[in-house]
Amino acid sequence: AKGAPWDGVRNYQAAKNLKGMKKGDLCFFYHSNIGKEIVGIIEVIKESFLDKTDESGRFVAVQVRFREKLVKSVTLEDIKKNKALSHLSLIKQSRLSIMPIDSKSWKIINKMSNI
Template sequence: MAYWIIKSEPGSWSWEMQTKAGITHWDGVRNYQAANNLKAMKIGDLCFFYHSVHEKQIVGIVEVVREAERDPTDPTGRFVMVDVKTVKPLLKPVTLDQIKSDPDLRHIALVRQSRLSVIPLDSQSWTHLCALGGV
């Protein structure tokens, strides 16, 4: 199993919308590195759901339930999407400021490549972030 962070602007797709939908396509990714990360996802992988822009915080957990396939919102046919299923909310959102100030998390791509929308995460960081989020 692998771990990831997927980012969304809450005005476009929020945790509340994800929770209501239950399962949804994770589409619209147009960055090649982020798209390669989508292609690497496997069924059963877990992802933190991160609200970007103004909130900048991890708010929930989703699970990959369908691996990469062509993204129908991409007219070029170059990019992919995966399907994710809502797992649970974090009891306490974990903010980007918390992550940046934590010496055990300064190495993660969320800090180093802040504009990347699909980010791999090592298992130790996953466990640490789960603890910070109360899950």
């Protein structure tokens, strides 16, 4: 599968996080506008490259492909209610679209989604 570019990111911290992504990394796919919920898992298939949608040439994109849809979406509200996830950037910087997730939190969120 050739996947699709994850582009259009214009937040400097999020762009820095994109640059840190490695081929094979798994990511939660989070609806940040409508729903505010994690709905699936995607995989990075190509590391950072210049974002063709950015005329300034400052921002990057990564290529991703769909891995799986979550059995049950995990909402931002659900994440906020779970004390074990209170350290996540998603809660502290809710407008940050791309952030690292530690393996313990990854497992907790997967369990919340019935995976």
